[in-house]
Amino acid sequence: MSTTASNTSRSRGKAPGGERVADWADGRLGIYTLAKSNMRKIFPDHWSFMLGEVCLYSFIIIILTGVYLTLFFHPSMNEVEYHGSYVPLQGQLMSEAFNSTLHISFDVRGGLLIRQIHHWAAVVFIAGMFVHMMRVFFTGAFRKPREVNWLFGFLLFVLGMFTGFTGYSLPDDLLSGTGVRFMEGAILSVPIVGTYISFFLFGGEFPGGDFVARFYSIHILLLPGIMLGLVVGHLILVFYHKHTQFAGPGKTNNNVVGMPLLPVYMAKAGGFFFLVFGVIAFVAAIAQINPIWAIGPYRPDQVSTGAQPDWYMGMAEGLIRAMPGWEINLWGHTLVLGVFIPLVLFGVILVAIAAYPFIEAWVTGDKREHHILDRPRNAPTRTAFGVAWLTVYFVMLIGGGNDIFATHFHLSINAVTWFVRISYFVGPVIAFIVTKRICLGLQRRDKDKVLHGRETGTIKRLPHGEFIEVHEPLSQEQLHTLTAHDQYKPLELGPAVDENGVERKVRATQKVRAKLSEAYFGEESQITKPSVEEYKEITSGHGHH
Amino acid sequence: MSSQDIPEENLPAQQGHAHGAVDVADEKNPFADPGLPPHEHRIQDIDEQAARRSERAVALLFTVSMLATVGFIVSYVTVPHDRSIYVFPIGHVSALNFALGVTLGLALFCIGAGAVHWARTLMSDVEIADERHPIEASPELRAKVHEDFRQGAKESAIGRRKLIRNTMLGALTLVPLSGLMLLRDLGPLPGTSLRHTLWSKGKLLVNMNTNEPLRPEDVAVGSLTFAKPEGLEEHDEDFQKEIAKAALMIVRLQPDNIKDKRELEWSHEGIVAYSKICTHVGCPISLYEQQTHHVLCPCHQSTFDLSDGARVIFGPAGHALPQLRIGVNDEGYLEALGDFEEPVGPAFWERG
Numbered sequence: 103m104s105t106t107a108s109n110t111s112r113s114r115g116k117a118p119g120g121e122r123v124a125d126w127a128d129g130r131l132g133i134y135t136l137a138k139s140n141m142r143k144i145f146p147d148h149w150s151f152m153l154g155e156v157c158l159y160s161f162i163i164i165i166l167t168g169v170y171l172t173l174f175f176h177p178s179m180n181e182v183e184y185h186g187s188y189v190p191l192q193g194q195l196m197s198e199a200f201n202s203t204l205h206i207s208f209d210v211r212g213g214l215l216i217r218q219i220h221h222w223a224a225v226v227f228i229a230g231m232f233v234h235m236m237r238v239f240f241t242g243a244f245r246k247p248r249e250v251n252w253l254f255g256f257l258l259f260v261l262g263m264f265t266g267f268t269g270y271s272l273p274d275d276l277l278s279g280t281g282v283r284f285m286e287g288a289i290l291s292v293p294i295v296g297t298y299i300s301f302f303l304f305g306g307e308f309p310g311g312d313f314v315a316r317f318y319s320i321h322i323l324l325l326p327g328i329m330l331g332l333v334v335g336h337l338i339l340v341f342y343h344k345h346t347q348f349a350g351p352g353k354t355n356n357n358v359v360g361m362p363l364l365p366v367y368m369a370k371a372g373g374f375f376f377l378v379f380g381v382i383a384f385v386a387a388i389a390q391i392n393p394i395w396a397i398g399p400y401r402p403d404q405v406s407t408g409a410q411p412d413w414y415m416g417m418a419e420g421l422i423r424a425m426p427g428w429e430i431n432l433w434g435h436t437l438v439l440g441v442f443i444p445l446v447l448f449g450v451i452l453v454a455i456a457a458y459p460f461i462e463a464w465v466t467g468d469k470r471e472h473h474i475l476d477r478p479r480n481a482p483t484r485t486a487f488g489v490a491w492l493t494v495y496f497v498m499l500i501g502g503g504n505d506i507f508a509t510h511f512h513l514s515i516n517a518v519t520w521f522v523r524i525s526y527f528v529g530p531v532i533a534f535i536v537t538k539r540i541c542l543g544l545q546r547r548d549k550d551k552v553l554h555g556r557e558t559g560t561i562k563r564l565p566h567g568e569f570i571e572v573h574e575p576l577s578q579e580q581l582h583t584l585t586a587h588d589q590y591k592p593l594e595l596g597p598a599v600d601e602n603g604v605e606r607k608v609r610a611t612q613k614v615r616a617k618l619s620e621a622y623f624g625e626e627s628q629i630t631k632p633s634v635e636e637y638k639e640i641t642s643g644h645g646h647h
Numbered sequence: 648m649s650s651q652d653i654p655e656e657n658l659p660a661q662q663g664h665a666h667g668a669v670d671v672a673d674e675k676n677p678f679a680d681p682g683l684p685p686h687e688h689r690i691q692d693i694d695e696q697a698a699r700r701s702e703r704a705v706a707l708l709f710t711v712s713m714l715a716t717v718g719f720i721v722s723y724v725t726v727p728h729d730r731s732i733y734v735f736p737i738g739h740v741s742a743l744n745f746a747l748g749v750t751l752g753l754a755l756f757c758i759g760a761g762a763v764h765w766a767r768t769l770m771s772d773v774e775i776a777d778e779r780h781p782i783e784a785s786p787e788l789r790a791k792v793h794e795d796f797r798q799g800a801k802e803s804a805i806g807r808r809k810l811i812r813n814t815m816l817g818a819l820t821l822v823p824l825s826g827l828m829l830l831r832d833l834g835p836l837p838g839t840s841l842r843h844t845l846w847s848k849g850k851l852l853v854n855m856n857t858n859e860p861l862r863p864e865d866v867a868v869g870s871l872t873f874a875k876p877e878g879l880e881e882h883d884e885d886f887q888k889e890i891a892k893a894a895l896m897i898v899r900l901q902p903d904n905i906k907d908k909r910e911l912e913w914s915h916e917g918i919v920a921y922s923k924i925c926t927h928v929g930c931p932i933s934l935y936e937q938q939t940h941h942v943l944c945p946c947h948q949s950t951f952d953l954s955d956g957a958r959v960i961f962g963p964a965g966h967a968l969p970q971l972r973i974g975v976n977d978e979g980y981l982e983a984l985g986d987f988e989e990p991v992g993p994a995f996w997e998r999g
Contacts (some may be wrong), residue, residue, distance in 0.1 A: 144777035181882070187729060195881055211728055214744045215751070247782045280930060280946060287928025287993035297841070297995045302833040307840055307888050308929070344779055352683030357776045359683065366770050373762025380756025387748020388737050402891035403855075403873070403923055405931045407945040422963060423947045427927065429965030434999040440965045441928060441993070473779060505948060515948050516961055552678075578681045585678040637677055 145367050146347035146360035150241075153234040154340075155371060157258075159378040160227040161333060167220040168322060174210055176202040177318035179274065179311040188395050196274075196399035199314045203273040203394055218386035224266050225391075226382060228414045231259045235455075239488050242476035243346045244459040246469065251339040254332050256456040261329050263414050268321040270392060270412055274314055277392075279400025280409050282313065288422070291441035309402060348475045349586035351579040355473050408505060418448045420501025424522045451498075455491055458484075465618045466590055479548070480587040482541035483622045489537040490530035497525045538627070545629040548584050551576065552632045553640050575641070585631050593619035683774060691768045701768040708761035715754035722746035837997070842990045844876075844892040846971060851877040852895065852920065852981040860980045861897070866918050871935040871942075872897040873923060876983070892991050894923035894931060895971060897981075900940060900954055907956035913972040915981065920971040921957050922991040925949055927964040929993045942968075965994055 128134045145151075178198040184191045186201070187208050196204075206213035235255060238244055244252040267285075271278040286308045289300045305312035344358045353359045361367065397406070411419050421444035428439035462484060478485040500507060501522035508515040555573035562572050576584070595616045600606050621627060691698040722743065730742040784792070805812050851860040855873040866872055874895040879886060902917040910919060921942075923931050930946035940954040949962030957968035969991050972984040990998050 144775055208728070211723055211743060212747050214741060215747045218744070218748075283929045284946065290928075290993050290995040293996050295996075297837045297997055300995075301835060301837050302830065305834045308891055309887050310834075311887075312834075343782065344777065351681050352774075352776060354680065356779050358779060359774050359776045361772065362775060366766050366772070369762045369766035369770060373759040373766065376755045376757075376759030376762065378759075380752045380754070380759055382752075383748055383755055384752030387745050387752060388734070388740065390740075400887075402887055402929075403875075403894035403931045405933055405945055407934070409930075409946050422928065425963050427949070427959055427963045427965035429994055431999060435996055436994045436998040437996075438965060438994040440963050471782065505945070519948065519962070578677065578679070579684060581678050582680050586680075634676055634678060641677075 140341060141364045142362040143341065143344075144358050144360045144362055145345050146353075146358055148348060150237045151345065152374065153230060153237050155374055156230040156378055157227055157234055158333065158337075159375045160223045160230060160382065161329070162375070163223040163379055163382060164220060164227060165326065165330075167216045167223065168326075170216050171206065171220060172322060174202060174206045174213060175199070175272070175318075177272065177315045179309075179314050191395060191398070194399065197314065199272060199274040200394065200399045203275075207395065215383070215386055218389075218391050219382055221270070221391045222386050222389070223382050224262075224269065225412065225414075226378075228259070228262045228266060231255070231262055232414075235259060236488065236492070239455070239458070240478040240485055241346070241348075242472065242481055242484065245472040246463065247343055247471050248339070248346075249459050249463070251336055251343070252459055253456065254336045254339070256452075258329055258332050258336065260452060261325050261332070265321060265325040265329065266412055267415055268317040268325070271317050272314060272321060273392075273394045274400050275392075275394040275397045276400050276404060276406060277394075277397045277409055279309065279402070280405055281411050281415070283308065283402065284419075284422070288441055288445050291438035291445060293435075293437060293442065309400070344473070346473050346475050348477070350583050353474070355471070358473070408509070410503060410506065413499070416502035417451070417495055417498040418444070418502070420498030420504075420522065421447050423504055424498070424501040424519060424526065426523075451491075451494060455488075458487065462622075465593075465615060465622055467593070468590075474586070476587060479541040479544040480589075480628075482538045482545070483627055485541050486534045486537040490534040493529045493533040494526065497522055497529050501526075542627075542629055545631075549629055549632050552581055552584050553637060581637075587631070589628060589631055590619075590623040592616075592623045683776065686773050689768065689772065698769060701764065705761045705765045705769075708757045708764065712754045712757035712761070715750045715757065719747060719750035719754060722750055841892075841992070841995060841997075844986055844991060845879055845889050846876050846893060846983045846986045848983065848985050849976070850983045851976070852897065852973065852983065853877050853879075855894075862979055863916055863918055863975060863981060866897055866899045866981075868899045868901070868917075869937040870898070871933075874920070891929075892924065896921045896923045896932060896935075896942065896968075898935065898940070898953055904940070904954050906954055910954075910956050910970060913970050913984075915973050915975055918973065918981070919953060920973045920981075920983075921951075921953065921968045922971070922987060924992040925964060926959075926966050926968060926991075927962070927993060932968070 124133065176198040180198050181195050182198055182201050184194045184196055184201055184204065186204050188204055191204065203217075206217055208214070238252065238255065267281070271282050286300055286304065289303065290296045292299065300308065303313070303316070304310040305316075345360075347353050347358055347360070350359075398404075410416070422441065425440050425444045428443070430437040430439060476484075478488075501519070504515060504518040504522060507513060507518050555575040558572045558574050560572040561569055563569050593616050595608055595612065596606070598606060598608075691701050726743045726746050728741075728743045731739045732742040732745065733739050734745060783789075800806065852874040853859065853876065854861050854865070855875055860877060861872065861874060874897050875890060876893050879889055879893065883889070897918060897920050900914075900917045900919060902911060902914070905911045905914065905917065905919070913919070923933075925932050925944040925946070927944065927947055927949045930944050932942050932944045932949075932951070934943040934945055935941075935953075936943070939952075941950050941952055941960065942957075943950050944962070944964070947963050949964035950960050951957040951964070951968050952960050957970065959965070959967060969987040969989050971987055973981055974984050976982045
């Protein structure tokens with residue numbers, strides 16, 4: 103490639119135009135200082151680092167296609183009669199929002215494609231954020247100095263959910279209108295102020311004539327504006343902190359090993375944007391999403407069976423479906439626990455995962471920077487917590503689709519609901535215990551591998567008739583990689599009395615912390631990694647297999 | 648909460664500090680970091696022939712992308728927007744959507760595939776190590792910034808002139824209240840509007856499908872009929888708002904099967920009228936089981952027993968569906984004998 107580059111510069115003659123433009127810009131923007139640290143910035147390579155990129159690119163796709171859709175969409179709830187080219191709805195009364203969505207889908211060439219790309223990209227965006235967040239969680243990439251960026255990412259995930267919700271509510275179709283009604287019911291359950299919030303949000307009684315216009319400005323301006331700011335901040339911090347990497351030969355906490363932004367990641371990441379866009383465009387070509395013409399315009403007194411929100415709202419849906427209908431009537435007021443508790447739990451479950459890094463940091467008391475990622479097995483308690491959280495999340499997704507599960511698998515809806523109710527409590531506990539056991543098992547296997555070598559699968563018969571499997575010693579690279587992880591010791595509170603026999607005061611928080619520390623790093627919770635002495639003792643014996 | 652009280656030895660040794668970056672595998676530490684492995688050449692690095700092949704592959708991908716864009720433009724102009732085609736295995740789809748999506752997808756994907764292939768096969772893949780620097784400032788810088796801040800704060804005299812500080816804080820606290828006030832007109836206050844519907848004494852029950860007033864003989868045993876109050880038409884400006892509260896479910900039961908005494912009193916010859924709006928979060932209830940007289944909300948599966956005061960027998964709803972008292976007027980039409988006695992739809996704080 104260098105030959106082509108030098109050819110072009112020679113053919114242009116003296117000062118290349120690009121350089122002159124860059125000089126001009128540097129004199130005004132100082133771009134050379136910026137480029138000095140960033141143009142050849144090193145990024146490490148691992149497939150899981152691509153997940154965040156999927157989110158970034160689908161976000162850009164959503165903005166591009168969203169701008170296009172605003173050119174044709176009318177965010178109004180005025181009732182009109184349909185006279186477009188979709189025959190089955192001719193003469194039907196519908197809001198202008200629904201009417202213009204039909205117009206985009208049937209009468210604007212490529213409108214349906216852009217609509218479907220927009221919706222599919224939103225689904226991919228939030229799924230991508232979810233998986234990216236799990237990658238960061240399970241590898242401990244949220245540790246210092248990246249806690250703030252973890253929160254930025256978390257906020258993006260939550261705002262993404264609500265942007266998605268307000269977005270798919272805009273066409274004012276029967277399915278999304280039912281979702282909005284559900285939201286209104288949930289708001290009504292809020293003690294004291296719920297009714298007022300609902301009236302202010304909907305401009306009076308549900309559904310009123312305002313919510314599409316209001317959701318529109320929330321969906322295209324307020325939330326994406328905040329999200330754009332967060333995305334920029336997220337990326338600046340990724341650049342500033344430099345990317346994390348997995349342990350390996352030559353990779354330390356003080357360096358970052360990989361390839362430079364220019365040219366490798368410019369091409370790989372830039373190319374990846376087109377790959378993501380291409381795949382989503384292809385999906386939008388063949389897979390229909392949200393066919394509002396088949397669903398029909400919203401009427402508060404109509405509904406279809408199998409009503410489902412987009413997947414990312416499924417957790418909230420599951421909570422509301424599984425909760426028993428508790429209601430307390432006292433002194434002329436109603437406390438609608440059956441709806442309000444799920445609403446609160448929805449927040450609590452999300453905040454639990456957001457707050458986790460700070461809890462772990464408090465338990466370990468570790469204030470150092472961490473740039474080497476953990477393998478999930480080497481942090482069994484964290485991994486187990488993450489899997490328990492995922493279990494709650496997925497149990498609630500099942501709950502959100504309990505009718506779908508019932509009809510597809512020919513189960514009783516009551517049985518599915520009861521399964522969800524019980525699993526909500528039992529599932530995470532089982533998941534926690536099982537995950538921890540698996541992690542410890544994997545740690546033991548790593549230890550065996552280090553001390554006894556890799557199982558080759560070759561069976562050898564010894565002269566005296568014994569069969570053994572030949573173990574191949576690991577290379578130094580592998581030995582280093584498998585033993586490079588941190589292992590904490592549990593926090594000790596010290597003796598209950600001091601040297602003078604006076605009772606020492608230990609704060610309750612300290613006791614809790616010691617308990618947690620023991621749970622994290624006690625003998626039950628990690629396998630001590632092989633020491634050099636152990637290794638030498640085992641490998642020094644000749645003829646040992 | 649500080650970590651100061653955690654003894655140093657409880658923290659593991661920092662990676663990268665424990666053993667130098669390029670330690671040799673010596674007798675002492677077999678686990679030492681051997682340093683970056685030597686670069687392994689790709690076929691393209693040593694064989695110009697292979698590099699040319701890669702170059703051609705990249706160029707081919709970019710060319711396919713160009714052709715696909717031409718295909719997009721041609722499809723846009725030539726494919727009629729109302730034609731559907733059969734595509735195996737997805738079935739009938741809009742021809743235009745399919746053509747535009749596939750060509751656009753191909754055009755984009757090939758650019759990406761070309762760029763990635765270029766990067767993977769032809770750009771240098773020598774791994775480079777970059778040093779990291781601590782995020783935290785050095786103690787000197789830290790002290791300097793603190794000192795600057797103190798100096799600035801001192802020069803502003805904000806700490807000394809408390810009157811200025813306090814009145815400023817007061818003004819800044821109060822000024823957002825104007826913004827809050829401006830939100831007041833987002834909507835009217837609830838008042839008692841959630842307690843009332845369009846139903847009142849003498850209003851006829853109009854069949855939602857036929858738009859005709861209902862007679863008792865129109866309601867057969869085992870059928871589920873939806874009704875609205877007379878005078879409410881689809882074209883009315885507040886139709887959506889009113890139907891969201893007034894929608895009615897009518898079924899005919901055998902009077903002997905009605906277990907609830909009040910339900911029997913409020914019915915007419917076994918015909919009972921209940922609010923169609925679920926008391927959970929307001930979905931319209933629409934599934935009726937003839938044999939058991941259960942109705943099920945398709946949204947969240949709350950199940951109500953219509954033969955027993957529409958009490959909740961399963962699911963997340965918190966209370967029974969409100970019943971509308973009905974009778975028959977002189978001309979033999981079903982009519983309401985008043986409004987619902989309790990609010991319809993989801994519960995709220997003021998419901999009581």
